[in-house]
Amino acid sequence: MRQFFPVQDLARDERFVQTNMAERMADARTALDPEKKSKKSRGSSNRITPERHDASDAARGLMHGIMVGEIQALEGAGRTAHDFEAGDGSGDTIPFELKLDMARQAWDEARHVEISAKLSDWMGTELGQFAENTVLFQAACSDDPVLRLAGVNRALEGLAIDVFTQMKEFGNLAGDPYLAFCEDWMLADEVTHVKMGSDWLRKVTEKDPERRAKALEFQQVVDKLFSFGGARGDSEESPIGLARRFRELAGFTDGEVDKIAEMDHDAFEERMAAVRLAQEAAGASPAPA
Amino acid sequence: MADTTTTESTVRAPFAPWDRRDLPGSFDVAETARRVGNYKWAEMKLFETLGGWVATVPELDVKMRLGTHCYHHAWHAELWHKRLPELREMKPERLTVPANDKMVEFIDAMAEPEAPELTIEKLVGVYRVLIPRFVAAYTFHRNNTSEITDAPTIRSIGFILQDELDDWRDGEMMLQSLITTPEHVRRAADHQARLESIMVDAGGIAGHGSIGFGDDPSTEGGG
Numbered sequence: 033m034r035q036f037f038p039v040q041d042l043a044r045d046e047r048f049v050q051t052n053m054a055e056r057m058a059d060a061r062t063a064l065d066p067e068k069k070s071k072k073s074r075g076s077s078n079r080i081t082p083e084r085h086d087a088s089d090a091a092r093g094l095m096h097g098i099m100v101g102e103i104q105a106l107e108g109a110g111r112t113a114h115d116f117e118a119g120d121g122s123g124d125t126i127p128f129e130l131k132l133d134m135a136r137q138a139w140d141e142a143r144h145v146e147i148s149a150k151l152s153d154w155m156g157t158e159l160g161q162f163a164e165n166t167v168l169f170q171a172a173c174s175d176d177p178v179l180r181l182a183g184v185n186r187a188l189e190g191l192a193i194d195v196f197t198q199m200k201e202f203g204n205l206a207g208d209p210y211l212a213f214c215e216d217w218m219l220a221d222e223v224t225h226v227k228m229g230s231d232w233l234r235k236v237t238e239k240d241p242e243r244r245a246k247a248l249e250f251q252q253v254v255d256k257l258f259s260f261g262g263a264r265g266d267s268e269e270s271p272i273g274l275a276r277r278f279r280e281l282a283g284f285t286d287g288e289v290d291k292i293a294e295m296d297h298d299a300f301e302e303r304m305a306a307v308r309l310a311q312e313a314a315g316a317s318p319a320p321a
Numbered sequence: 322m323a324d325t326t327t328t329e330s331t332v333r334a335p336f337a338p339w340d341r342r343d344l345p346g347s348f349d350v351a352e353t354a355r356r357v358g359n360y361k362w363a364e365m366k367l368f369e370t371l372g373g374w375v376a377t378v379p380e381l382d383v384k385m386r387l388g389t390h391c392y393h394h395a396w397h398a399e400l401w402h403k404r405l406p407e408l409r410e411m412k413p414e415r416l417t418v419p420a421n422d423k424m425v426e427f428i429d430a431m432a433e434p435e436a437p438e439l440t441i442e443k444l445v446g447v448y449r450v451l452i453p454r455f456v457a458a459y460t461f462h463r464n465n466t467s468e469i470t471d472a473p474t475i476r477s478i479g480f481i482l483q484d485e486l487d488d489w490r491d492g493e494m495m496l497q498s499l500i501t502t503p504e505h506v507r508r509a510a511d512h513q514a515r516l517e518s519i520m521v522d523a524g525g526i527a528g529h530g531s532i533g534f535g536d537d538p539s540t541e542g543g544g
Contacts, residue, residue: 033370033373033374033377033432033433033434033435034435037373037376037377041376041377042376043376043377043378043379043384043437044379045379045380045381103381103384106375106384106385106388107375107376107384109372109388110371110372110373110374110375110376110387110388110391111372111373111375111376112372113368113369113372113373113391113395114369114370114372114373115373118365118414128402131365131368131369131395132395132396132398132399134372135368135372135391135392135394135395135396136392136395138372138375138388138389138391138392139388139389139391139392139393141388142384142385142386142388142389143389145381145384145385145388146385149381159381169376
């Protein structure tokens with residue numbers, strides 16, 4: 033078995049179709065609507081609320097995205113447990129206890145796949161019904177374990193905190209205690225994983241500020257990727273809210289959360305501007321700025 | 322008020338009649354530490370391999386089981402890691418070593434299959450060769466060590482053996498569901514024979530003496 037495993041070789045059965053971030057965001061079905069329409073329309077809010085006509089489909093799509101994300105998180109944690117020798121954390125080594133944490137995370141993610149598969153079935157979704165974006169595993173492919181901690185545990189698992197909070201709220205609003213119950217359990221695990229990333233990142237780079245700075249920079253790149261189009265942010269316009277309290281529990285400082293919110297806001301504005309330009313080009317009446 | 326109660330004696334034997342634990346054991350502290358170090362090394366190699374394989378298997382149920390079992394073996398390694406300082410080894414890494422070079426060769430051969438169509442080979446190596454060897458070595462250790470002086474090792478082995486037996490059953494059931502043609506049977510048997518040969522040369526998880534006392538494999542199990 034190779035020491036590092038490339039994203040294009042991820043093993044899947046024939047039901048799964050893979051895509052990447054650029055293709056996914058170019059999909060017109062994921063576009064945000066800058067114009068506010070009636071309360072029940074897709075454009076009334078970018079958040080998934082039970083009032084929306086497309087609430088069921090949107091929730092199913094998000095749940096499928098969560099499931100494939102969990103599969104990749106399981107694969108990523110497994111690879112980090114495998115790819116690096118136990119050592120003092122310098123060079124290509126990681127502390128023995130960090131390997132143990134990665135194995136623990138693999139088990140947690142395996143349970144999350146089980147939970148998401150059962151929830152998807154409960155919501156009427158077939159495995160492979162939606163395309164799989166492989167960006168999460170890509171962030172777990174770095175040959176520096178500290179970058180994996182920053183990109184996966186802090187940026188992407190941080191996003192999972194936001195997504196699970198959103199789905200839990202949706203479950204409560206929609207009167208689906210089954211969904212809210214499961215999301216609450218997964219949320220507890222994700223906070224643990226993010227905290228694991230925060231703690232190990234600080235510990236491993238304690239005497240190497242340059243390496244820490246590089247890792248935090250990588251985390252921002254991944255965070256920015258997921259801010260694409262403002263898909264996640266403090267604003268009600270963003271489909272996924274920023275779960276500040278849970279992020280705080282997971283070891284994020286207020287400044288770090290504010291920075292993510294700022295990036296999300298900028299990305300949202302950029303995307304809205306792009307949508308307006310596209311509408312103008314198509315001859316539609318432009319949305320108010 | 323007059324005390325009407327009589328004082329009953331609380332004198333009892335140190336061991337209750339049903340407690341038949343015995344003091345003598347087959348392993349001294351150094352030998353126990355050596356074996357525990359070998360166990361830790363092998364459990365580490367196993368959890369690393371299972372973690373690495375998760376991304377390489379297309380079968381979703383197998384993928385999830387490998388992730389779950391990866392943690393079981395990591396926890397076993399952690400238990401042994403914590404036991405070593407209690408056995409006078411203050412640098413656990415020093416004893417975290419393979420029993421011999423043949424064990425290294427075995428792990429390399431077991432971890433070799435990577436292609437997505439080799440799930441049978443992956444599972445055979447773990448669930449039909451390595452885990453049965455863990456069950457054997459742990460059972461031998463539990464049944465031969467001092468039930469009183471080495472109680473902490475026995476306690477850990479109890480928890481670990483439960484996992485090994487459960488995982489062994491899980492793995493065997495996955496294999497039986499995957500082996501459905503004569504070609505599959507041949508692949509499984511060939512791979513098992515190849516790995517088993519290396520393991521016989523290695524002598525088991527703790528080397529020759531894993532389930533016996535001599536260096537000579539012919540005395541295995543006989544003492």
